[in-house]
Amino acid sequence: MMSGAPQARSAGIRYVFPVLAGKLARFATRLRGGGSAFPGYLTNRLAPSLLPTLADQFRYGVVFVLGSNGKTTTTHMISEVLRAHGLTVFTNPTGANLPQGVTSALLADATLTGRIRADVAVLEVDEGYAADLADQLSPTVILSLNVQVDQLYRFYETERVADMMLDASTRASGHVVVNRDDPYLSKIDTSTMRAEVSFFGVSPELVAASAHGLANAVDTRSGNTGTVERDAFAEVTRAHGRDVTVRVGDAEAEITLPARGLHYAADAAAALTVAARVLGEDFSVDRAATGFSRMAPAYGRGEVIPLRRNPAGEQVEFVMFKNAPSLQMNLDALEGAPERALIAIDEGTPDVSWLYDVDFDVLPRVDVVTGEKAYQLALCLEHAGVDIGVVEPDMEKAVALMRALEPAPSGRQTWFVNYELMMIGRKLLGHGDQEVARR
Amino acid sequence: MSDTVRIIQLYPNELGITGDRGNARSLQVRLERGGVSAEVHRVSAGEPIPADPDILVFGNGPLSAMRTVIDDLRSRATQLSDFVADGGSLLAVGGSAELLSASVEPLEGAPIEGLGIFPFRVQRTRERKVGYILVDTADGRVIGFEDHASRWSLGNGALPYGTVAAGRGSFEHAGSAGEIVRRDNAFATNVQGPVLPLNPHWTDAILATATSRRGIVWASGASHVPLDEYAGGARSAIERLVHGKDFSSIGL
Numbered sequence: 119m120m121s122g123a124p125q126a127r128s129a130g131i132r133y134v135f136p137v138l139a140g141k142l143a144r145f146a147t148r149l150r151g152g153g154s155a156f157p158g159y160l161t162n163r164l165a166p167s168l169l170p171t172l173a174d175q176f177r178y179g180v181v182f183v184l185g186s187n188g189k190t191t192t193t194h195m196i197s198e199v200l201r202a203h204g205l206t207v208f209t210n211p212t213g214a215n216l217p218q219g220v221t222s223a224l225l226a227d228a229t230l231t232g233r234i235r236a237d238v239a240v241l242e243v244d245e246g247y248a249a250d251l252a253d254q255l256s257p258t259v260i261l262s263l264n265v266q267v268d269q270l271y272r273f274y275e276t277e278r279v280a281d282m283m284l285d286a287s288t289r290a291s292g293h294v295v296v297n298r299d300d301p302y303l304s305k306i307d308t309s310t311m312r313a314e315v316s317f318f319g320v321s322p323e324l325v326a327a328s329a330h331g332l333a334n335a336v337d338t339r340s341g342n343t344g345t346v347e348r349d350a351f352a353e354v355t356r357a358h359g360r361d362v363t364v365r366v367g368d369a370e371a372e373i374t375l376p377a378r379g380l381h382y383a384a385d386a387a388a389a390l391t392v393a394a395r396v397l398g399e400d401f402s403v404d405r406a407a408t409g410f411s412r413m414a415p416a417y418g419r420g421e422v423i424p425l426r427r428n429p430a431g432e433q434v435e436f437v438m439f440k441n442a443p444s445l446q447m448n449l450d451a452l453e454g455a456p457e458r459a460l461i462a463i464d465e466g467t468p469d470v471s472w473l474y475d476v477d478f479d480v481l482p483r484v485d486v487v488t489g490e491k492a493y494q495l496a497l498c499l500e501h502a503g504v505d506i507g508v509v510e511p512d513m514e515k516a517v518a519l520m521r522a523l524e525p526a527p528s529g530r531q532t533w534f535v536n537y538e539l540m541m542i543g544r545k546l547l548g549h550g551d552q553e554v555a556r557r
Numbered sequence: 558m559s560d561t562v563r564i565i566q567l568y569p570n571e572l573g574i575t576g577d578r579g580n581a582r583s584l585q586v587r588l589e590r591g592g593v594s595a596e597v598h599r600v601s602a603g604e605p606i607p608a609d610p611d612i613l614v615f616g617n618g619p620l621s622a623m624r625t626v627i628d629d630l631r632s633r634a635t636q637l638s639d640f641v642a643d644g645g646s647l648l649a650v651g652g653s654a655e656l657l658s659a660s661v662e663p664l665e666g667a668p669i670e671g672l673g674i675f676p677f678r679v680q681r682t683r684e685r686k687v688g689y690i691l692v693d694t695a696d697g698r699v700i701g702f703e704d705h706a707s708r709w710s711l712g713n714g715a716l717p718y719g720t721v722a723a724g725r726g727s728f729e730h731a732g733s734a735g736e737i738v739r740r741d742n743a744f745a746t747n748v749q750g751p752v753l754p755l756n757p758h759w760t761d762a763i764l765a766t767a768t769s770r771r772g773i774v775w776a777s778g779a780s781h782v783p784l785d786e787y788a789g790g791a792r793s794a795i796e797r798l799v800h801g802k803d804f805s806s807i808g809l
């Protein structure tokens with residue numbers, strides 16, 4: 119099935135020293151329990167041509183996943199769908215989406231002579247570094263999920279983020295995939311792209327029925343704040359809880375999402391578009407559905423963990439958010455008000471102005487508000503008319519408070535958390551394993 | 558005229574990206590908890606401002622959004638300057654504050670001539686100022702988050718409201734910096750957060766002015782306690798963090 123795949127550029131003996139040095143550095147940082155950026159940096163310095171050489175060896179090419187929200191989930195979806203088609207997939211660990219992190223991850227997978235053992239690379243990449251990294255890794259497919267108001271303290275203007283994605287997209291050699299329901303991305307100038315452009319989307323009926331649509335940023339620069347009409351190659355046509363139907367070309371894919379929410383359905387349409395473009399005629403909607411069914415929920419995205427270490431006892435559903443759109447889409451996806459709720463933000467999210475853009479109508483009560491920013495969060499919730507039980511900035515004490523509550527009749531608590539507190543919360547519940555490998 | 562206080566938020570879509578509706582919300586909630594009815598109107602370009610407004614709230618947005626609304630804003634210039642001259646209350650944050658100044662000189666593209674309601678000029682800078690900010694004012698300490706790349710040059714008659722105690726600020730003032738400019742009951746600032754929920758004493762000062770101008774009796778009381786407690790907790794947390802925090806951002 120892999121016949122006719124392009125030959126690898128000459129990897130070989132000249133990479134042994136840089137790869138070995140990088141692997142040793144990686145091993146050392148692992149022992150220290152530290153970050154994973156340094157080994158990649160080291161190897162890059164020792165053999166600057168190694169990275170392009172590694173990237174060249176993926177027979178099905180390199181896929182970049184960009185977007186304000188949903189990168190991790192979608193990277194996972196694409197990987198599983200491709201695996202269900204028999205491909206060996208290389209992917210970077212969650213959060214390691216800066217150049218050094220990507221390099222380190224590639225290095226860990228390479229043999230000492232700089233050979234790669236996977237058929238395809240699916241990489242989530244930070245928008246700010248996407249163009250630079252594309253110059254090194256020559257991606258075949260670049261997917262842009264959405265442009266949402268996110269990390270303004272870092273990016274300053276949302277339209278700059280759109281331009282980062284569109285600029286990176288000009289470097290894709292095979293396919294560009296963008297969200298037709300995103301005001302900025304729908305206006306992509308296809309004539310400036312080297313590659314064919316495919317759109318994915320959610321049916322207008324489903325968007326209209328969603329309380330806050332898809333929460334993409336309005337376009338403040340072109341005079342048209344909304345989208346321009348585009349035909350979608352893949353379109354979500356039905357969504358019911360985690361069960362959705364996506365039309366992919368002329369076929370219908372019936373799939374189960376890893377978590378509830380129209381944003382996850384849109385991510386699925388994006389993943390199916392990418393997989394269909396990567397695989398060409400070998401793409402099958404049945405295999406794609408198998409891939410989705412094998413997806414375990416990613417950490418904090420619909421993941422369920424026992425509250426008191428008893429697998430048969432009360433459970434905690436983690437709902438992770440990083441900004442107003444992701445919190446809003448998760449709130450909109452709730453099936454009724456949570457019986458027991460915790461909400462938490464820490465300094466990993468420095469500017470929380472955006473909290474006031476969220477509608478909390480579906481959340482009548484929160485039992486515990488926690489994290490370093492607990493009081494800012496409580497202040498916003500009080501203004502929104504949400505009933506607050508306790509404000510307790512210390513997450514450990516907050517978890518104890520949640521455990522002391524009368525058990526929920528549904529047997530389930532809902533914890534809304536930002537990334538850092540999701541990791542701490544899992545640890546406090548006895549699930550301290552780090553989110554390193556995606557599979 | 559009714560006894561309902563009318564709060565107007567202008568250009569909520571274009572100039573409302575830093576949670577700016579929180580400022581309108583804070584005014585509304587504090588009025589209502591004091592037994593005074595309040596309504597918030599969101600007014601976009603091309604829509605008239607409802608008659609007899611009490612408080613105008615403007616928010617923050619990117620340069621492109623500022624360019625998008627400036628013509629509409631100019632068409633309201635007389636109405637707005639009459640409103641301020643009559644003692645109406647106004648709060649403008651970020652991009653909107655800069656449009657209400659004399660001029661904005663961006664790093665790229667043509668300068669924008671502002672409405673001149675506030676006597677200062679704006680120069681956009683390559684340097685970003687991001688982080689918590691504390692400003693000591695006559696109405697107490699104003700606390701929030703600043704995130705801007707601009708320098709304000711104050712002209713004649715510009716009245717700085719307070720002095721920056723920690724953080725960067727927008728203009729030089731009293732050997733330190735300032736971050737809020739006042740004219741009558743109108744305020745221009747780069748403090749976001751949004752600023753009013755976090756600063757109940759300042760919000761109450763604005764409300765006291767706006768209600769007494771209309772002869773409405775309003776005071777904060779017991780039902781404001783949770784709001785003030787949470788604001789207090791948030792403020793102490795920021796005061797603890799303000800010196801130790803560093804923000805990395807991608808340069809312009």
Ligand SMILES: [Zn+2]
Pocket residue numbers: 194198413414556557
């Ligand atoms: Zn997996």
